[in-house]
Every structure is written in structure tokens, then in C-alpha cells.
Amino acid sequence: THLGVDLHPPFILSMSPVRGLLFVLAAVRAHRLPAPARPTVHALHRRAIAPIMEAEPPFATIVFLRHGQSTWNEASLFTGWADVELTTLGKNEAAGGATQMWQEGLKFDVAFTSLLKRAIQTLDIALKITGQEDVPVHQNWRLNERMYGGLTGLNKKETVAKYGDDQVKLWRRSYSPPPPPIDTDSQYWPGNDNKYAHIPEEDIPLSECLKDTVERTLPYWEESICSALRRGKTVLVAAHGNSIRGILKHLDGISDEEITKLEIPTALPLVYRWVTAVASMGQALGRWLTRPAGRLGDLVGDAGGARGKV
Template sequence: MERLLVLVRHGQSEWNLKNLFTGWKDPGLTDQGVAEAHKAGEQLRDLKLNFDLAFTSVLSRAQKTLGIILEELDQIGLETLKDQALNERDYGDLTGMNKDEAREKFGEEQVHIWRRSYDIPPPGGESLKMTAERVLPYYKAEILPRVLSGKRTIVAAHGNSLRSLIMELEGLSPEEILKRELGTGTPIIYRLDEDGKVISVQDLAA
């Protein structure tokens, strides 16, 4: 029995383009982001992959990316579960701020700590550790059991919610996952064994 899990970060958003901290705000996709989502769908179609179930966040950039992918796969209407547990990391007081302006206001070192430390959150926001503490219980309760039952599953979400999943799947340390860059609109294909351990991983960005 195949146990297939595909993770994909949403395509480029309007705030990605403007270099803004986005978090739980809900900007749409750019034209490039739409194109990235179509390409992701085409890549999966070329591999003859289709799905039994989809998961996404409550944010429209992830939902739109998923919708375009499913359109390319001729799977519009696929059962899709949406939950804020899969939302992007909440950047708190940094939300909406240009990253260069944040460095000017708070200092390069402080902003780097907020962005790249595992357990130090920005003011009013979440660290990656806090993000993982909501993502991983949801994964273990809702996503993994369905994958293990043989449901081919795609998750369209965000850079940091997906980092939380990748850290779990690949057994990475906090230091290792913080160095992991996830391209927008790029599928990562995992095949799991009966215990949920990764048998193989294929990053379509490679």
C-alpha cells in the first residue's frame, strides 16, 4: 500500500513580493505566484500523481495555490480540510512591516534572532517552536492517520508551518530546519512506511 504525502508552499504572495512580514494576514497571490501554482500542478500531473484528500490553512494564498494545483490535476472538488493549525507563523508586531525597515528600527541582529532563532518569538508573535506546537499535534491527529490508511494526501500551507512538518518527517534539529529554505510553489513528495517514517523524499525544486 502506498503512503503518499505531498507538501507544497503557496505561490508567491503580494506581500512576499513587497518583502513584508505576512504571518496571518491574507494577501493574494501575484501573477508569478499563480504561475508557480500551475507549474506545481503540472509537475505532479507529469508524475501521474493524484490525491484522495487535501489539507490547507485558512489563508487564501494557500487555498488558491491548492485550487490551481487541483485544477491542473483535474481534481477540482477533492475533499479538502482547512484548519488554522496549518497557518503561517504569526509575526505579531512585525506583521505588515517591510523586512528592511524592521532591521532599521530594531537592528539587524535583533531581527535576525526573531526570524532565525527556534524559540525566541517576535513581540506579540510566535517562534518556530510555538508554530510547531500547533502544527505537529494536528499532523499527528488528522493528517498522518489518513496517510497511513492509504489516502494519498497533499498539504498546501506556508514556509514555517511546513518547516515544522519537515522537521518532524526528516528528523531535523532546530538548527537544521532553520537553514532549510522552501521555494514558493514547489512540491516535496514523501513516501512513508507503515510507522510514518520516511522511505523516500523527492523535492521537485531540485
């Protein structure tokens, strides 16, 4: 197919629904990723909250889906705004996440994604497998991954050897400061890419820390995504680890220190549901659709969810 997913034998999209579902589940099990080394929100937040009431129809729902593994993820390169594609494993991961959403019976009214291929491909796979290719899709640069500046394209181990482990950890894991800026004559500077021609040059980042990424992402969250939620829509957001972290920081009131420790697993759907009108309630309950062994549990503790605000 045009999605290029390689699950030998031929990809699920050409199979019957039942056979395809079984094949994706087998592929996901075969390609299960190891547990993240750093703490997750599961370990950081242990709030005493009520479980999600599945029997109560939600007023509005949003699903966050981080893209699957990219070619630069596989090569351990700083990616940021570099427009690389998914690996075969990344496409399989996206197919697995889509299958989980299909099993959950999620029907989307609208979808949002970034301008980067790896997120767009993940969304395409998700909508294809769930049979929702007619869902309106909005692409916006504010959902792009964090801009890694002068680190873009560098091997992570070589970067540590050049700058030192402490400095690289500061750039990668602190809320600020940003890495060194990218040169505007670099092949990776977004200003040289026509798809950003509509953005004022002064708005195109030369480098970003997590704080910068949060500040870039939230205006689009407020103006576009929240607008759909306040109308009671079911929304899918296929984006990146740091742009999703920025939104979750706002939703859950996570501190500057704790947000740097939050891990967003690849292609594992995270669902938030508002049980009353968003404008008056302002609170949601969030959970991961599944709890894969060795990867991640509920977003915050065993009670079953995370509170969020819009």
C-alpha cells in the same frame, strides 16, 4: 477564471491540455526565481540512503506544496497570518507546481490547507490543473503561517533600521524567541477575523517563534494528516514555509539549529512515499519533483531522498 491567473494569452485552464502544459512550462521558465541565499537542507544533510524505488508501488504518499508568491512577499512585508492573495507570479508558480504533479501522475485522495487565501488559492490551482477538483479539502488554522506578531505588515528593511540587523535576524532565523506581540486592537490580530471565531481566544497567538509554530502544527499533523497516511491515502498539503518546516522537522528528525536554515521553495512539490504500511514501517523517502537549475536539489543529498517518520 475565478482563480485569476494571468498568463498572457489566456490562462491554461481555458486551453487544451497539451497546449496548456507547454504554456505553463514556458511561464515557469520565464519566471524562474533566483537561488536562495541561505543554505538548504540539500547542503545540511548528506545521508547515505537508498534511492526511492519508483517501480515499487507506495503504500502511502504525501506531497507538500508551499504557496506561490503573495502580494506581501512581493512588497517584502512580514506577512504571517495577514490574509493576502497571490500575485500573478505566485499563481504562475502554483500552475507550474501543479503541472509537475500532473506529469508525475499523482492522484490525491484528500487535501489539507490553512485558512489563508494564498495557500487556498495555490491548492485550488493545483487541483484545477490536475483535474482533481472533487478531492475532499480540509482547511485548518493549525497549518497557518507563523504569526509574526508586532512585525506583521512592516517592511523588512525598515524593521532592520528600527530594531537592528542582529535583533531582526534573531527573530526571523532562530528557533526562539518570538517577535514582539501584536496588539489586540491591531487590524492584523486574527481575533478580529470571523474565520477564527471558533478558536478559543487563548489559542490565537499574539506572536510565534518557529518553535511555537512547530508545536501548533504537529497536533493537526498527528490527528488528521497522519490518520489519512496510515490508511494508505495519497495526500496533498498546500501550506506555508514555516508550517511545512515544522512537519519536516518531525519527519526527518532535524535539529533545532538546522531547521532554522531549511528553505522551502515556493510551489515546488516535495513528495514523501512510504513503501510499507505506515503504522509498522514509520519511515519514508522524500524528494523534490524537479531539480531546477540554481534553485534546489533533492531534499537531502544526491542519493535521492529524505527519511521521515509518522
